Structure formats: structure tokens, C-alpha cells
Amino acid sequence: MSLKIDIRHQAGNLDLQAQFTVEQPGITALFGPSGSGKTTLINAIAGLIQPDNGTIAINDSTVFDKGTKTHLPPRKRRVGYVFQDARLFPHLTVRKNLFFAHRRATNPLPDNEVDAVISMLGIGNLLSRRPAKLSGGERQRVSLGRALLGNPDILLLDEPLSALDQARKEEILPYLEALRDQRRLPILYVSHSIDEVARLADHIVVMENGRVRANGSVFDILARTDLAPLTGQFDAGAVIPATVTGHDIAGGITYLGCAGHQLIVPLLAPPASKREQRTGQDQAQPSPNTPRQTRLHIRARDVMIAKSIPDAISANNVLPSTIMALTPVGSGSVDVALRLGHASTGKTLTTPLIQARITTWSAQRLSLAVGQQVYAVIKSVMVDGKLRDTDA
Numbered sequence: 085m086s087l088k089i090d091i092r093h094q095a096g097n098l099d100l101q102a103q104f105t106v107e108q109p110g111i112t113a114l115f116g117p118s119g120s121g122k123t124t125l126i127n128a129i130a131g132l133i134q135p136d137n138g139t140i141a142i143n144d145s146t147v148f149d150k151g152t153k154t155h156l157p158p159r160k161r162r163v164g165y166v167f168q169d170a171r172l173f174p175h176l177t178v179r180k181n182l183f184f185a186h187r188r189a190t191n192p193l194p195d196n197e198v199d200a201v202i203s204m205l206g207i208g209n210l211l212s213r214r215p216a217k218l219s220g221g222e223r224q225r226v227s228l229g230r231a232l233l234g235n236p237d238i239l240l241l242d243e244p245l246s247a248l249d250q251a252r253k254e255e256i257l258p259y260l261e262a263l264r265d266q267r268r269l270p271i272l273y274v275s276h277s278i279d280e281v282a283r284l285a286d287h288i289v290v291m292e293n294g295r296v297r298a299n300g301s302v303f304d305i306l307a308r309t310d311l312a313p314l315t316g317q318f319d320a321g322a323v324i325p326a327t328v329t330g331h332d333i334a335g336g337i338t339y340l341g342c343a344g345h346q347l348i349v350p351l352l353a354p355p356a357s358k359r360e361q362r363t364g365q366d367q368a369q370p371s372p373n374t375p376r377q378t379r380l381h382i383r384a385r386d387v388m389i390a391k392s393i394p395d396a397i398s399a400n401n402v403l404p405s406t407i408m409a410l411t412p413v414g415s416g417s418v419d420v421a422l423r424l425g426h427a428s429t430g431k432t433l434t435t436p437l438i439q440a441r442i443t444t445w446s447a448q449r450l451s452l453a454v455g456q457q458v459y460a461v462i463k464s465v466m467v468d469g470k471l472r473d474t475d476a
């Protein structure tokens with residue numbers, strides 16, 4: 085699965101010059117300030133607009149090439165598009181909306197997979213309803229189902245959650261995670277919300293003024309404090325992958341594993357319980373020792389640095405780390421990029437990066453330098469969208 089973009093397009097004041105490749109399945113977020121050209125770019129991929137110049141290839145099939153005058157119409161591109169508003173036919177039931185697209189697709193999803201998609205999106209009980217009788221979140225799930233029934237090679241999502249309130253967003257996010265994890269379809273996801281991107285995306289393409297400013301894994305891009313002004317409301321810091329390895333219900337804590345290290349946070353309820361409670365099954369208690377993947381958002385201002393393992397402090401999470409870079413921020417602070425772990429001689433660390441923001445005075449007092457082995461003291465982390473103090 086691949087998407088190769090190399091286009092140039094002038095639209096009003098926008099001078100779009102975008103060049104990037106997505107080789108992997110999973111979610112690639114297209115992120116950037118309003119007006120940076122995200123929608124124009126995915127409209128070009130979908131075939132809704134024709135760029136002034138360049139090429140677009142989906143799965144090695146050229147869908148646009150100015151040089152050879154190739155411009156496949158949208159329905160021949162095997163692209164699923166979900167807009168901000170669901171755009172369902174109001175006079176048709178959910179079933180008819182879904183199968184309207186299925187019948188017209190050149191290569192529709194095989195019948196034996198249709199039920200799996202309907203069940204994955206939790207819309208089986210909505211099939212006889214009209215769109216007016218659905219919540220905003222349900223409408224977007226139907227819209228996702230409609231796009232998937234066309235059996236696309238790539239899914240384009242243009243801010244699919246932005247018209248929903250927080251509760252409806254929380255309702256639909258697990259379905260997007262299931263889509264990412266179960267169907268292994270490449271998804272290009274336009275979003276303004278860095279929290280959504282941090283939770284969902286595997287890769288990020290950062291756009292600014294019609295240009296691709298950065299392109300890389302979600303973990304590398306979000307650890308770059310030089311991009312923090314572009315990523316806006318995001319607290320400078322890092323997002324790192326972790327596994328929920330177990331719970332101590334009596335002690336009120338959850339154990340997380342990350343790159344061979346253990347972190348402790350206040351007890352987390354497994355997210356599956358929300359879905360199961362909605363379908364009527366009761367699961368009030370988290371089940372102990374159920375591994376699941378999650379992501380931790382660690383803000384730079386929540387990380388302190390110690391040169392040796394601190395004794396008798398309340399912080400539970402003290403992780404051996406190696407200093408990779410020291411970057412001044414303004415006049416009085418320094419961002420310290422840290423890789424988890426202490427490398428043995430001659431070995432290069434490939435563990436996740438985190439950031440600590442400390443005063444210049446502290447950095448000088450501790451004589452911090454690149455390559456030094458230190459300890460990151462993590463005061464709080466964001467897990468499942470909530471900030472959790474880890475020394476509580």
C-alpha cells in the first residue's frame with residue numbers, strides 16, 4: 085500500500101507544493117494551521133480537483149499525471165472519503181445509504197466482509213433508521229461504513245470529528261482505532277486536534293503555507309519541540325508507545341511497560357469496558373493483567389532530571405535516560421531531549437524520545453551535556469486523554 089504525492093497547485097492565495105510518500109498502512113495525520121492546504125491536498129488525491137502540475141500515485145497506479153494528461157475520475161480511484169459532515173442521503177435508511185455506495189463501486193467490498201465492517205462500526209442496530217434519527221457520532225460511523233463498503237485502497241478523513249461534541253468524539257474514537265488496528269487500511273486523516281493526532285496517528289505530515297514542513301513517525305514529530313509553535317495547543321513534550329501490563333486494584337495503580345521500563349500510574353479502567361457497558365454487558369471492575377497498547381503523552385514541563393537515582397522522593401517513575409540534545413527555549417529555559425535507557429558502550433539507543441524543559445540555571449548547575457546518562461523523573465503523564473499524577 086502506498087501513496088505518492090508530488091503536486092503543485094494554485095488556489096486563490098494558496099500556493100500548494102506538496103511532496104511526500106506514505107508507504108505504510110495505518111493512520112497518517114495531515115496536520116497544520118487553518119489555510120495550510122490540507123483539504124485542497126486531499127481533494128486532489130480524491131480527484132475532486134485537478135492540480136496544476138505533478139503526479140499522484142495510489143498503490144503504484146498513477147491516478148493523476150499532468151505530463152501524460154492522466155486524471156482518473158473520483159469513482160475510479162478506489163478512494164473512500166469521509167467529510168466533516170456525514171453527507172448521508174436524508175431520505176434513505178442507513179441500510180440503503182450503505183448499499184447505495186456498495187452497488188455503485190467498481191470493486192465493492194466482498195459480501196462476506198460487509199457484515200464484519202457493520203459489526204466493527206457498531207451500526208447493525210441502526211440499519212432501518214433514517215439519518216435524521218441518528219446522533220452525530222452514529223452518522224459519522226455510517227459515513228465511515230459507506231466509504232469502507234466501496235472497498236477503497238485508501239481512506240481520506242477530513243476532520244471527521246470536528247462537528248461533534250467531546251462525548252460524541254469519545255464515542256467514535258475507539259471505532260477509528262479499530263479501523264486502524266483491524267483493517268490495516270492506509271488512512272489520511274486531516275485534523276486540527278493534536279490530541280486526536282497523538283492518540284490515533286502512526287505518521288504525521290505537518291503542513292504550513294501550502295508546504296510540507298515535516299513528515300515522520302508520530303513519536304518523532306511530536307518529540308520535536310521546534311515544531312511546537314505549529315502544533316499549537318499541544319503542550320510541548322512527547323508521545324510514546326506503552327503497554328498496559330497489569331493492574332493492582334487494591335493498591336489503585338496500573339503498570340505500564342515502555343521500551344523495557346516500567347511506569348506506574350493511578351488505576352486505569354480498560355477502555356473496552358465503555359463499549360461493553362453501552363451494549364449492556366456490565367464490566368465495572370478492570371480485569372487484572374490484561375495487556376493492551378496505549379500511548380503516553382509526557383509533557384516536557386512534567387519531567388525533571390537527576391544525575392543519580394533520587395532517594396526518598398514521592399515520584400514513582402524514575403527512568404534511566406541519555407541526553408541527546410540541549411536546545412535553548414527563550415532566555416531562561418532549555419529543552420533536554422532524552423532517549424529512554426543507558427546504552428552500553430558502542431551501542432546506539434533506538435528507544436522513544438522524551439523531552440524535559442528545565443531552567444538554564446539547572447542545566448548549568450548540573451553540567452548537563454549531550455551523551456550524559458541521567459534519570460528522568462516523570463511527575464505526571466497523559467493516558468487515554470487524561471492527565472494523571474504519577475506520584476499520587
Ligand SMILES: Nc1ncnc2c1ncn2[C@@H]1O[C@H](COP(=O)(O)OP(=O)(O)OP(=O)(O)O)[C@@H](O)[C@H]1O
Nearest residue numbers: 095096097098116117118119120121122123124125
Ligand atoms: N477554489 C479556491 N478558490 C480560492 N481560494 C481557494 C480555493 N481553494 C482553496 N483556496 C485557498 O486555499 C486556502 C487553503 O484552503 P484549505 O481548505 O486547503 O486549507 P486547510 O488547511 O484545509 O484549512 P482548514 O484547516 O481551515 O480547513 C484557503 O484559505 C483559501 O484561501
